[in-house]
Amino acid sequence: MKEFTPRQAWDYLQAHPDALFVDVRMEIEYLYVGHPPGVVHIPWYEYPDMVVDEARFVQQVLREAGSPQRPVVLLCRSGKRTVEAGLALEAAGFTQVAHVLHGFEGDIDEHFHRGRLNGWRHDGLPWEQM
Template sequence: MPAVPDISPAETWEALKSDPDAVLIDVRTDAEWNFVGLPDLSDLAKQPLLIPWQVYPSMAVNGAFPDHLRKAGLTEANRLFFICRSGARSLSAGMAAQASGFPHAFNVADGFEGPVDAEGHRGTVAGWKATGLPWRQR
């Protein structure tokens, strides 16, 4: 099975813009969606699909993750772009999606917030927010 490729946030935005069947799947937790923010795809007439890869607060892997993708109406024809905080959980989610019959899985490199900066803060060095892509508080 091919590896899940990393794709930059800017390339993800362009793919979501140009492909009506491309979907951004945010695999972070409810707490992150509520307190950190969400990608805002309203300019593209889309919304991110919110399916946690790990369930808060136990952080156990969501065993029903592939089922949630199917219940959302996704098929093997969709290009799926997975995003988390920094790109680790989304890579795991993309690998699970591929293994479950979704061959067009991509990992959004550096995630929503990216790595920490010199002061220990996220969201300034790399990732969706630092790239300047639209986002909003929930």
């Protein structure tokens, strides 16, 4: 699986408009924290159960992608969920999977705040919210 910084992911997505950009966060994160424009929302797990259903996730990504050969770029809050999700896609036969390091909100700083060290929003990349 490839790893992109947020800026590298943005550049890759601009150069590869055929790539499927997937946000794997929960719906509440996607809606209220914000998300990149044009990203497809397919949660890795969802509240309140917080249980991963790999088969469901892979099926939904395949439905959106149309083919396991289509490039897929994964985004989550901090770059952790995307590793598990990407491994599940690769195990299911996806051949071009990448994930965004530091995710949408970035790593936690010394005050337990996100968005101050790195991440999609920190890097000034396009995003929107409800």
